[in-house]
Amino acid sequence: MGIRDWIGGQDGSPATPYCQKGETQLVKEKYEAAVQTFNRGIELDRSHPGCWVGMGKAFLGLGRYDRADDCFIRALDIDPENPEALTMRASVLRLIALQNQDPMRCLEAVEICNKTLKIHPEYGPALHEKGMALWTLGKRDEAMSLFEQAKKIHASYQYPWDLKGRYLFEKRQYHEAIEAYEEALEKKPQDPDLLFSMGRALMKIGGYHSAIQFFKKCLKIRPDYTAAWLLLGNSYKVLNQFDEAIDAYEEAMELDPGSTKYRKYIADVYLVMGKEALYKEGKPQEAIEYFDKTIRMIANHITAWFSKGVAYKKLGAYRNATACFLKVVEMDPQNGHAYYEMGQILEKTGNNEEAIRCYLETIRCDPSHTDAMYKVGNLLMEGGDYKNAIAYFDRVLDKIPESSVAWFAKGKALQRRGQQKDADRCFERASKLATR
Numbered sequence: 001m002g003i004r005d006w007i008g009g010q011d012g013s014p015a016t017p018y019c020q021k022g023e024t025q026l027v028k029e030k031y032e033a034a035v036q037t038f039n040r041g042i043e044l045d046r047s048h049p050g051c052w053v054g055m056g057k058a059f060l061g062l063g064r065y066d067r068a069d070d071c072f073i074r075a076l077d078i079d080p081e082n083p084e085a086l087t088m089r090a091s092v093l094r095l096i097a098l099q100n101q102d103p104m105r106c107l108e109a110v111e112i113c114n115k116t117l118k119i120h121p122e123y124g125p126a127l128h129e130k131g132m133a134l135w136t137l138g139k140r141d142e143a144m145s146l147f148e149q150a151k152k153i154h155a156s157y158q159y160p161w162d163l164k165g166r167y168l169f170e171k172r173q174y175h176e177a178i179e180a181y182e183e184a185l186e187k188k189p190q191d192p193d194l195l196f197s198m199g200r201a202l203m204k205i206g207g208y209h210s211a212i213q214f215f216k217k218c219l220k221i222r223p224d225y226t227a228a229w230l231l232l233g234n235s236y237k238v239l240n241q242f243d244e245a246i247d248a249y250e251e252a253m254e255l256d257p258g259s260t261k262y263r264k265y266i267a268d269v270y271l272v273m274g275k276e277a278l279y280k281e282g283k284p285q286e287a288i289e290y291f292d293k294t295i296r297m298i299a300n301h302i303t304a305w306f307s308k309g310v311a312y313k314k315l316g317a318y319r320n321a322t323a324c325f326l327k328v329v330e331m332d333p334q335n336g337h338a339y340y341e342m343g344q345i346l347e348k349t350g351n352n353e354e355a356i357r358c359y360l361e362t363i364r365c366d367p368s369h370t371d372a373m374y375k376v377g378n379l380l381m382e383g384g385d386y387k388n389a390i391a392y393f394d395r396v397l398d399k400i401p402e403s404s405v406a407w408f409a410k411g412k413a414l415q416r417r418g419q420q421k422d423a424d425r426c427f428e429r430a431s432k433l434a435t436r
Contacts, residue, residue: 013044013045013048014041014044014045015041015042015044015045015048015050015051016041016048016050017041018037018038018040018041018044018051019038019041019048019050019051019054021037022034022037022038022041022051022054022055022058023054025037025058026054026057026058026061029061031058031059031061031062032058032062034054034055034057034058034061035055035058035059035062038051038052038054038055038058039051039055041054042055047078048078049075049078049079049082049085052071052072052074052075052078052085053071053072053075053084053085053088055071056068056069056070056071056072056075056088056092057088059071060088060091060092060095065092065095065096065099066096068088068092069089069092069093069096072085072088072089072092073089076089081119083116083119083120083123083125083126084125086112086113086115086116086126087112087113087116087123087125087126087129089109089112090109090110090112090113090116090126090129090130090133091109091129091132093105093106093108093109093112093133094106094109094129094132094133094136097109097133097136098136103137106133106136106137107133107137109129109130109133110130110133110134110137113126113127113129113130113133114130117130122153124150124153124154124157127146127147127149127150127153128146128147128150128157128160130146131143131144131145131146131147131150131160132160134146135163140167140170143163144163144164144167147159147160147163147164158187159183161180161181161183161184161187162180162181162184162188162191162193162194162197164180164183164184165177165178165180165181165184165194165197165198165201166197167180168180169197169200169201169204172204174201174204174205175205177201178198178201178202178205181194181197181198181201182198185198190221192218192219192221192222192225192228195214195215195217195218195221195228196214196215196218196225196227196228196231198211198214199211199212199213199214199215199218199228199231199232199235200231202214203231203234203235208235208238208239209239211231211235212232212235212236215228215229215231215232215235216232219232224255226252226255226256229248229249229251229252229255230248230249230252230262230265232248233245233246233247233248233249233252233265233269234265236248237268237269237272240276242269242272242273245269246266246269246270249262249265249266249269250262250266252265253266263297263298264297264298266297267293267294267297267298267301267304268294270290270291270293270294270297270304271290271291271294271301271303271304271307273290274287274288274289274290274291274294274304274307274308274311275287275307277290278307278310278311278314284311284312284314284315285311285315287307287308287311288308288311288312291304291305291307291308291311292308295308300331302328302331302332302335305324305325305327305328305331306324306325306328306335306337306338306341308324309321309322309323309324309325309328309338309341310341312324313341313344313345318345318348318349321341321345322342322345322346325338325339325341325342325345326338326342329361334365335365336361336362336363336364336365336366336369336372337362339358339359339361339362339365340358340359340362340369340371340372342358343355343356343358343359343362343372343375344375346358347375347379352379352382352383355375355379356376356379356380359372359373359375359376359379360372360376363376368399370395370396370399370400370403370406373392373393373395373396374392374393374396374405374406374409376389376392377389377390377391377392377393377396377406377409377410377413378409380392381409381412381413381416386413386414386416386417387417389409389413390410390413390414390417393406393409393410393413394410397410402433403433404429404430404431404433404434405430407426407427407429407430407433408426408427408430410426411423411424411425411426411427411430414426
């Protein structure tokens, strides 16, 4: 039974015309005016349940949940088993639960819906509201089952496609989630949350171009939607539209200046641009400029310092490169890659003793780094320390028994030590492995 049914049963009440007028105002979302209209009806007939429920709905529209609850309770005092009054009270209790983070009120809402459904087993609003309460409690499967049940019983039921989309998204059924969001957007094409959710789901299936269009529509309606700016930036980044990505991240950063995460996103774009310039385009000087921009955003960005060192090394600016790698190991003493790069520079510039120290640090950081072991062995052999050189070649061979290069190097060290037969065996092994 709805408000109109109550009105039909109380045509003789002086409150009825005010109830009808108030209901019209509710449809137009004129909630303040509706409160006044229903209140006038109640002054004329305090036993008119339609006016109490109507005023409760008006307060609900105004976000005044406690006042709304009082009105629904008054309606139930008049008609304790009226399904609409019961369901509306369950609805307001759920909203109070959300507002106050009080799950007990949500459980109370479920109990009221159970009472309603015991009296009216196929009452669609009660099925829906119980589903909403269970959804709020995190019981998604049970909630969806109730929504489906309401949909089967009532052809005009306003199915919550937005929640269906979210439900499927959380289950990683992204194509199905997109279909649900499409249904929801047919009814609410200007809903920024739905537009955002659609864009996010499209990203999950690689539809970045389409996702961008939805994020743009969302932001046109709600320009302060920080999460939409963030995902818009992520989409542009994936498509290598780096300038657009940075613009989006900067918009997000302006909206949330207290957060440092957007600086990281911007820094990471500059890092990607630097790596593109360094490794794909072969432009180390341009790469350095991007790495500097990264470092200006995040001063201790280890990857940017390391990559900047690599760029300087490619330019032959070894002092600058070494300074970058030293910065890396200062921030991360376990960074074997930086020690190895420094070792290569020192070896190239003839500083073998310091190079060995760097390669040993590499091995300390990464005991499986066979390249560093091989380098140490070669430098020791050049310095005449054949015994220790052989030991390092053996360490390489322990990890890579089929390394023809290590067998040959070991043979050279043995030969120089005067162990020709052992050396020949190493050379023979190296030859067989190399020609396999």
